[in-house]
Amino acid sequence: MEQTKTSSGKWKTVLILLLICVLIAVIPLAINKDSEFGGADGAAEDAISEIDPDYEVWASPVLEPPGGETESLLFCLQAAIGSGIFFYFFGVMRERHRKEAGNQQ
Amino acid sequence: MTKKQRKLVVAASAFALGFGIMPAANAMHIMEGYLPISHAIGWGAVCIPFLLAGLFSIKKTVSEHRRTLTILAMVGAYAFVLSSLKIPSVTGSSSHPTGTGLGAILFGPCAMSVLGIIVLLFQAILLAHGGLTTLGANTFSMAIAGPFVSYGVFKLATKLKCPKLVSVFLAAFLGDLFTYCVTSVQLGMAHPGTNGVAGSSLEFLGIFAVTQIPLAVIEGILTAIVIMGLETYAKSELTDLGYFKKGGLA
Numbered sequence: 001m002e003q004t005k006t007s008s009g010k011w012k013t014v015l016i017l018l019l020i021c022v023l024i025a026v027i028p029l030a031i032n033k034d035s036e037f038g039g040a041d042g043a044a045e046d047a048i049s050e051i052d053p054d055y056e057v058w059a060s061p062v063l064e065p066p067g068g069e070t071e072s073l074l075f076c077l078q079a080a081i082g083s084g085i086f087f088y089f090f091g092v093m094r095e096r097h098r099k100e101a102g103n104q105q
Numbered sequence: 106m107t108k109k110q111r112k113l114v115v116a117a118s119a120f121a122l123g124f125g126i127m128p129a130a131n132a133m134h135i136m137e138g139y140l141p142i143s144h145a146i147g148w149g150a151v152c153i154p155f156l157l158a159g160l161f162s163i164k165k166t167v168s169e170h171r172r173t174l175t176i177l178a179m180v181g182a183y184a185f186v187l188s189s190l191k192i193p194s195v196t197g198s199s200s201h202p203t204g205t206g207l208g209a210i211l212f213g214p215c216a217m218s219v220l221g222i223i224v225l226l227f228q229a230i231l232l233a234h235g236g237l238t239t240l241g242a243n244t245f246s247m248a249i250a251g252p253f254v255s256y257g258v259f260k261l262a263t264k265l266k267c268p269k270l271v272s273v274f275l276a277a278f279l280g281d282l283f284t285y286c287v288t289s290v291q292l293g294m295a296h297p298g299t300n301g302v303a304g305s306s307l308e309f310l311g312i313f314a315v316t317q318i319p320l321a322v323i324e325g326i327l328t329a330i331v332i333m334g335l336e337t338y339a340k341s342e343l344t345d346l347g348y349f350k351k352g353g354l355a
């Protein structure tokens with residue numbers, strides 16, 4: 001299937017697929033207008049205190065970001081480091097592929 | 106695996122079984138301190154054989170095909186990025202994908218357990234997300250159970266002659282979803298309350314799994330896109346990893 005597709009056809013597929021991903025993430029925002037979209041783990045914490053009211057949390061995180069801003073910084077860093085590594089190698093491989101294709105001509 | 110390595114894995118498995126926990130029993134991240142000590146230690150012990158097998162499997166793959174190291178770094182980085190993206194979901198809460206399906210498809214489920222625990226450690230230590238006491242349980246759900254499902258689904262779908270990209274989508278989608286099902290069961294086992302383990306697990310499933318469905322679809326799509334890119338630009342590495350073999354991977 002893939003072999004027959006031209007390069008521009010592939011790009012089109014990728015764009016459409018990415019658009020679908022964006023829609024899946026955006027639609028909930030439109031549906032649940034009053035929600036703050038807290039973490040599902042926070043919701044689970046509430047559920048635990050309801051199910052198991054006597055449970056005592058016996059450990060706390062070693063380092064807790066002081067606030068939302070610092071936390072988002074660290075999450076950004078995680079994404080930045082990850083995508084940096086990922087796309088560096090992707091670029092290297094794309095260039096190699098381009099050179100190989102050039103040699104065959 | 107060499108003989109010595111196999112012995113180590115077997116010894117670690119025996120150690121895990123010694124804790125009276127069946128690895129076959131069903132494991133987002135469980136928050137720090139929210140599992141009783143016995144559960145924390147038990148899940149940790151269950152993970153050890155998988156991690157050892159993973160280290161050996163990575164060593165073997167990389168020593169046989171040195172250039173696959175690049176792809177290994179990429180699948181690790183992919184899990185790093187995806188697990189940092191907290192995406193809003195239909196339930197009104199947010200969660201993040203796991204990003205472990207890609208690595209499980211290419212390197213096998215055990216190798217992914219090693220990469221997964223690195224991501225979890227980063228989040229537990231620096232981000233107060235997940236936790237060190239719950240590292241074992243979270244590793245089991247995200248880095249072991251999820252990848253095993255992804256790997257199994259990919260092999261099965263390829264055998265059934267599904268188009269490759271459809272198999273990749275299904276593998277990543279179901280692996281992601283299964284991770285959170287295991288998390289729910291782990292929490293249900295730790296906090297049965299008055300509903301019992303099953304009832305309590307169901308309640309957590311309602312929180313985690315339902316939130317996760319749309320995110321798992323996103324992960325499935327993204328993973329298929331990445332594989333499309335790798336098929337084009339990293340054909341030689343994917344061949345080394347056995348990706349193009351008929352009926353799945355080595």
